[in-house]
Amino acid sequence: MAVSATLLNKIKDKDLIREAGLIGKEWLGQSRSGQFFQVTNPSTSEVLATLPDFTRAEIAKAIDEAYVAQKEWAARTGKERAAVIRRWYDLTIANLDDLATILTAEMGKPFAESKSEILYGASYMEWFGEEAKRVYGDTIPGHARDKRIVVIKQPVGVVGAVTPWNFPSAMVARKIAPALAVGCSIVFKPAALTPLSALALAVLAERAGVPAGLLSVVPITKSSDFGDEVCENEKVRKLTFTGSTEVGRTLMAQASAQVMKLSMELGGNAPFIVFDDADVDAAVEGAIISKFRNAGQTCVCANRLYVQSGIYEEFADKLARRVKAFKIGDGFAEGTEIGPLVDDRAVAKVRRHIENAVAQGASIVAGGPDHPLGGNFIWPTVLTGVTSKMAVAREETFGPLAPLFRFGTVKDVIAMANDTEFGLAAYFYAKDIGRVWAVAEALEYGMVGINTGLISTEVAPFGGIKQSGFGREGSKYGVDDYLELKYLCFGGLTS
Numbered sequence: 285m286a287v288s289a290t291l292l293n294k295i296k297d298k299d300l301i302r303e304a305g306l307i308g309k310e311w312l313g314q315s316r317s318g319q320f321f322q323v324t325n326p327s328t329s330e331v332l333a334t335l336p337d338f339t340r341a342e343i344a345k346a347i348d349e350a351y352v353a354q355k356e357w358a359a360r361t362g363k364e365r366a367a368v369i370r371r372w373y374d375l376t377i378a379n380l381d382d383l384a385t386i387l388t389a390e391m392g393k394p395f396a397e398s399k400s401e402i403l404y405g406a407s408y409m410e411w412f413g414e415e416a417k418r419v420y421g422d423t424i425p426g427h428a429r430d431k432r433i434v435v436i437k438q439p440v441g442v443v444g445a446v447t448p449w450n451f452p453s454a455m456v457a458r459k460i461a462p463a464l465a466v467g468c469s470i471v472f473k474p475a476a477l478t479p480l481s482a483l484a485l486a487v488l489a490e491r492a493g494v495p496a497g498l499l500s501v502v503p504i505t506k507s508s509d510f511g512d513e514v515c516e517n518e519k520v521r522k523l524t525f526t527g528s529t530e531v532g533r534t535l536m537a538q539a540s541a542q543v544m545k546l547s548m549e550l551g552g553n554a555p556f557i558v559f560d561d562a563d564v565d566a567a568v569e570g571a572i573i574s575k576f577r578n579a580g581q582t583c584v585c586a587n588r589l590y591v592q593s594g595i596y597e598e599f600a601d602k603l604a605r606r607v608k609a610f611k612i613g614d615g616f617a618e619g620t621e622i623g624p625l626v627d628d629r630a631v632a633k634v635r636r637h638i639e640n641a642v643a644q645g646a647s648i649v650a651g652g653p654d655h656p657l658g659g660n661f662i663w664p665t666v667l668t669g670v671t672s673k674m675a676v677a678r679e680e681t682f683g684p685l686a687p688l689f690r691f692g693t694v695k696d697v698i699a700m701a702n703d704t705e706f707g708l709a710a711y712f713y714a715k716d717i718g719r720v721w722a723v724a725e726a727l728e729y730g731m732v733g734i735n736t737g738l739i740s741t742e743v744a745p746f747g748g749i750k751q752s753g754f755g756r757e758g759s760k761y762g763v764d765d766y767l768e769l770k771y772l773c774f775g776g777l778t779s
């Protein structure tokens with residue numbers, strides 16, 4: 285096993301790259317199975333690192349140690365926990381370039397986007413390092429003269445966590461930070477496609493003073509082993525999952541055996557609506573960031589673009605012109621705006637959506653399926669003449685494909701926008717304030733961007749409704765998912 289020289293040469297602090305897992309108090313370079321798996325660069329197919337493929341035995345060990353470590357961690361004050369998390373934040377910022385390099389190498393996104401992701405993930409550390417001191421309870425007027433009522437909040441305990449490959453650093457920080465802030469311990473499974481970013485954050489967490497055993501990061505390819513162990517192990521009191529709705533359903537069913545506390549950040553199918561009175565140029569820029577950030581591999585990406593008839597051609601022409609100007613290439617190449625997709629399955633799904641739409645009458649006005657770079661590269665594409673009968677209307681594309689639907693009335697577009705089992709994010713551009721409020725209230729989504737295509741921030745509650753899940757990450761609401769409420773009733777208090 286050896287980390288790729290190409291990657292190592294780009295990194296200052298080479299200790300950040302671990303061909304190991306953090307299993308309780310130990311970094312283990314070997315699993316009990318003796319099996320290993322490779323992490324590859326989606327742009328070049330180069331093998332970046334070889335990691336041990338851990339088993340349920342190591343997951344159980346990590347949970348045992350998390351159970352013990354959590355008691356001491358919870359006994360610390362919020363201020364003490366805040367100081368450790370703040371140091372983790374400071375170290376993340378200090379290692380920004382190395383962390384971004386690791387991220388681009390294993391996931392492919394352009395280096396500039398990787399830096400943004402690292403800063404975005406760090407913002408959750410900063411935010412929850414502050415929230416750690418603000419886990420307030422309540423006093424409630426007694427229901428009898430001798431009674432006094434107090435509500436306190438306590439950490440749920442050991443948390444199991446699972447994240448996807450598309451934001452391999454920020455999704456990790458968005459779960460670890462609130463869990464540690466309120467006094468939980470956490471056993472984490474990153475996506476096997478992109479584990480290096482999570483491992484690098486674990487190295488920095490250790491340096492920041494996160495106690496041994498409190499945080500484990502378990503590289504494993506048989507994801508179901510992780511789900512099985514976490515959901516069956518009575519020491520685990522909560523599971524937080526970010527990923528597809530399909531897997532979320534599986535885990536919800538498994539966790540029901542223990543009536544486990546859950547957070548589910550699942551799939552999306554975001555409508556992006558442009559009304560006749562919108563600022564079309566602003567709407568085009570909003571569509572660019574919402575649709576093509578991370579090459580469209582984002583749960584809150586615009587998936588269906590609805591454009592009112594009066595501006596349809598203008599919007600389509602301007603969007604197509606912007607998309608044709610994108611610089612596509614390796615994430616490390618200067619100026620790259622669209623990198624490779626994460627793997628051939630992702631490319632195949634985008635190609636299938638394009639071909640399915642064109643076969644039913646849609647037109648390609650920018651891009652198309654076959655990019656000359658081949659491999660995991662695909663043209664960012666704009667389709668016109670798209671209808672609700674096409675696959676792209678019902679499925680999450682998760683790639684750089686912008687399908688444009690034409691609509692007439694507000695009533696029609698609300699009906700179309702809500703005609704999905706998903707409810708994560710939605711966007712619309714309009715100026716009339718009455719229409720803005722009516723549309724914002726009518727859209728069945730957890731998050732709505734109004735005259736903006738970028739809504740993700742640590743200060744706001746991130747999450748969905750319907751089959752996009754439940755629970756919120758970030759904001760003052762974000763700690764609730766890691767806390768239990770306890771009601772204390774003091775009786776016999778006669779003066």
Ligand SMILES: NC(=O)c1ccc[n+]([C@@H]2O[C@H](COP(=O)([O-])OP(=O)(O)OC[C@H]3O[C@@H](n4cnc5c(N)ncnc54)[C@H](O)[C@@H]3O)[C@@H](O)[C@H]2O)c1
Pocket residue numbers: 446447448449450451473474475476507508509510511512526527528529531532534535548549550551552582583584680682708
């Ligand atoms: N709502 C959000 O905040 C959010 C954010 C990012 C991605 N997503 C969604 O994630 C999906 C893309 O990511 P993906 O392809 O990695 O999703 P995925 O559901 O295939 O995998 C997500 C994670 O779950 C793990 N996993 C799979 N089966 C498991 C099992 N039985 N037990 C335990 N873990 C298991 C995977 O290894 C991975 O780490 C999209 O649907 C996207 O919308 C949602």
Ligand SMILES: O=C[C@H](O)CS(=O)(=O)O
Pocket residue numbers: 450451581582583584740746
């Ligand atoms: O894929 C969706 C993640 O939540 C990333 S972001 O929060 O939208 O940046």
